[in-house]
Amino acid sequence: MSARQKTLTKSFHIQTYTGGIKMDFKKEVANKISQLVDMELEKIMELIEIPPQSNMGDYAFPCFQFAKTMRKAPNMIAADLAGKFTTDHVVGKVEAAGGYLNFFVNKSEFIKIVLSEVLAKGKDFGVSEEGKGKTVLVEFSSPNIAKPFHIGHLVNTLTGSAIEKIYRHLGYETQRLNHIGDYGTNFGKQIAAYKHWGNDEALEKEPINELLRVYIKFHDEVEKNPSLEDEARQLFKKLEDGDPEMMGLWQKFRDLSIVEFKKLYHEFNIEFDSYNGESFYTDKMGEVVQMLRDKNLLVLSNGAQIVDLEEFGMPPCLILKSDGATIYATRDLAAALYRHRTYNFHKCLYVVGNTQALHFKQIFRVLKQMGFDWSDNMSFVGTSLVKFADRKLATRSGDIIYAKDVLDEAGEKTLEIVEAKNSNLANKADVAKKVAMGAVAYTILKNNKDKDIIFSWEDILSFEGDSGPYVQYTCVRGKSVLRKAGEMPETADYSKLITEEEFALAKLLDSFKASLKEAADRYEPFVITRHVTELAKAYNKFYNTHPIMNAEPDLKAARLHLTKSVCNVIEIGLNMIGIEVPENM
RNA sequence: GUUCUCGUAGCUCAGUAGGAUAGAGCGUUCGCCUCCUAAGCGAAAGGCCGUGGGUUCGAUUCCCGCCGAGAACACCA
Numbered sequence: 190m191s192a193r194q195k196t197l198t199k200s201f202h203i204q205t206y207t208g209g210i211k212m213d214f215k216k217e218v219a220n221k222i223s224q225l226v227d228m229e230l231e232k233i234m235e236l237i238e239i240p241p242q243s244n245m246g247d248y249a250f251p252c253f254q255f256a257k258t259m260r261k262a263p264n265m266i267a268a269d270l271a272g273k274f275t276t277d278h279v280v281g282k283v284e285a286a287g288g289y290l291n292f293f294v295n296k297s298e299f300i301k302i303v304l305s306e307v308l309a310k311g312k313d314f315g316v317s318e319e320g321k322g323k324t325v326l327v328e329f330s331s332p333n334i335a336k337p338f339h340i341g342h343l344v345n346t347l348t349g350s351a352i353e354k355i356y357r358h359l360g361y362e363t364q365r366l367n368h369i370g371d372y373g374t375n376f377g378k379q380i381a382a383y384k385h386w387g388n389d390e391a392l393e394k395e396p397i398n399e400l401l402r403v404y405i406k407f408h409d410e411v412e413k414n415p416s417l418e419d420e421a422r423q424l425f426k427k428l429e430d431g432d433p434e435m436m437g438l439w440q441k442f443r444d445l446s447i448v449e450f451k452k453l454y455h456e457f458n459i460e461f462d463s464y465n466g467e468s469f470y471t472d473k474m475g476e477v478v479q480m481l482r483d484k485n486l487l488v489l490s491n492g493a494q495i496v497d498l499e500e501f502g503m504p505p506c507l508i509l510k511s512d513g514a515t516i517y518a519t520r521d522l523a524a525a526l527y528r529h530r531t532y533n534f535h536k537c538l539y540v541v542g543n544t545q546a547l548h549f550k551q552i553f554r555v556l557k558q559m560g561f562d563w564s565d566n567m568s569f570v571g572t573s574l575v576k577f578a579d580r581k582l583a584t585r586s587g588d589i590i591y592a593k594d595v596l597d598e599a600g601e602k603t604l605e606i607v608e609a610k611n612s613n614l615a616n617k618a619d620v621a622k623k624v625a626m627g628a629v630a631y632t633i634l635k636n637n638k639d640k641d642i643i644f645s646w647e648d649i650l651s652f653e654g655d656s657g658p659y660v661q662y663t664c665v666r667g668k669s670v671l672r673k674a675g676e677m678p679e680t681a682d683y684s685k686l687i688t689e690e691e692f693a694l695a696k697l698l699d700s701f702k703a704s705l706k707e708a709a710d711r712y713e714p715f716v717i718t719r720h721v722t723e724l725a726k727a728y729n730k731f732y733n734t735h736p737i738m739n740a741e742p743d744l745k746a747a748r749l750h751l752t753k754s755v756c757n758v759i760e761i762g763l764n765m766i767g768i769e770v771p772e773n774m
Numbered sequence: 775g776u777u778c779u780c781g782u783a784g785c786u787c788a789g790u791a792g793g794a795u796a797g798a799g800c801g802u803u804c805g806c807c808u809c810c811u812a813a814g815c816g817a818a819a820g821g822c823c824g825u826g827g828g829u830u831c832g833a834u835u836c837c838c839g840c841c842g843a844g845a846a847c848a849c850c851a
Contacts (some may be wrong), residue, residue: 235791238793240794241794241795241796241797242794242795245794249794251793251794253793253831253832256831257831263831286794287793287794288793288794289793333851370851373850373851374850375850375851467851490848491848491849492849493848493849495848495849502776502777503777503847504776504777504846504847504848505848506848507848507849509849510848510849511849512849514849516848516849516850516851517850517851518848520851543778543779543845543846544845544846545846545851546778546779546845546846547777547778547845547846547847548846548851550778571779574844574845576844606813607813610811610812610813611811611813624813635786635787635788635799636786636787636788637787637788639779639780640779640780640786640787641779641780641844641845643786645786647800648786648800651799651800652813653799653800653813653814654798654799654800654813655786655787655798655799655800656799656813658813659799659813659814661813662811662813662814663813663814665811665813666810666811666814667810669810669811670810670811673810674810715788719788719798722798722799723798726798729814729815730815730816732810732814732815733806733812733814733815733816734815734816736809736810737810738809738810739809739810752810773811774811774813
């Protein structure tokens, strides 16, 4: 299960070294509190929170829990502590409000440290050591060969890729696994269909369309001619037995399909380390079945071999069908075993549609019953279902929205907008493409995975407000300013940055690290999407009220540094969720 | 039927390891381009956080019931 792990209170944690002292504002505050109250530092760190409004302070310490032991009202305690607190260059001000002790950090000190760090680290800002030496496996995308990518696959692919990139940024070794659906009795049908009606030229040109066309024809024809079913069964048997002709066709379908998939992955900068799918595990299932038998976990039920999971409140896990054939679960068990041996993973994530929650829960439980405690390190990460307002979006229903259609539609609409807004752009097509991809990826990754996505063209092609183009646009404007400013001043006097808007930006730059951690712990890319949006919003506010180019030289330099920092962090975040930023738009 | 997820503004959603006036975007209404890209910014209106209990100094947040929506539940993957 996607265990929602503890998320950290966002802290203004500073990793750069200034004057040899590691700065951590939150810790500084905690240290100071610990001198006043009888409580362990760690406990204090846990209690410290960020006030809901920034004018209340940068950190807050709730005093309610002292009320009982000290036999005093919380607001009295807070007032008392505020009186005893000594301020300095780190914590500039303390206030008691309600039962809270509110702290204000020294703004210019804070801004200085944050901007220095962002600019020094560049694209590596937020990179951490926490994942060093640990391998995280992320299984995602996993389409079926010979079948077109639909919108549901796109959701899954973007989600998995984002999670993988987030973990990679945190220093983990990652393995991107595409468990493609490349095996099963339906390939008998596919081969039969192709042998009857396939066209080699069309296959080379548009493989998936051609394969789908003959597959659909097969289903139409089989109603008139039921013997086709038998033919398909025989061909699948031949394929299983290694018949060269069948193997050749299957291999060709597989290769061409993957080439097609890669085109789409390329649009979002997605790559895989492995395309080992179902076929890869066909010869690895015997061992699993034997192990289950040896451990006396297999039970005969209605002619099939199952693992009983009743004591865990789950339906049984089917291992062998009554005809002795293996099944989905058997393959996933074999894959788990293989992955454990091959990668010795720290975590193995299954980014799969939410509908498969039970299946994976069962798999993990069976592994546990087999004595494999490493199954605790496997997590199911269920992705949103895409539905229409009135009905489920299912492959069989015919109400399919293909990924390609969504991207094409987005591309066309974007090109129109680019034409209207900035018709003298040199590379309109390229810009339109990036913006279109941005709109789609953003919409897919802006919300919690637990919620279904109700498909609407209006939402997915959104270009205003909370949207991909909004964030891209913000970054583009910032970059444009930097370009116009020419050479970046080496140094800048950050003490010139004294407005609320500038301080707010520094806070958001810093808390990006906490958001990264939270996104990883929760397996939730939307945390990044939202953070980047907040940052864009704050920058737009700043941009509209603060002159940069026309500011006096020292201030201009500082604001350019700020602008560069913001663009940098926005771009890091957007890239994680599969969005590129054009130079102009 | 069993299990799981969800129910927050007209719509789409954040928030909640219990805490200070519940936040965004869209939509609606009204402002802002002699100034760095208006795909932008500002303002207004809009909420018994599904419902009834319980625990607590304090519940939108935790627990239980109910109502409503969705999903999964063995020989498909």
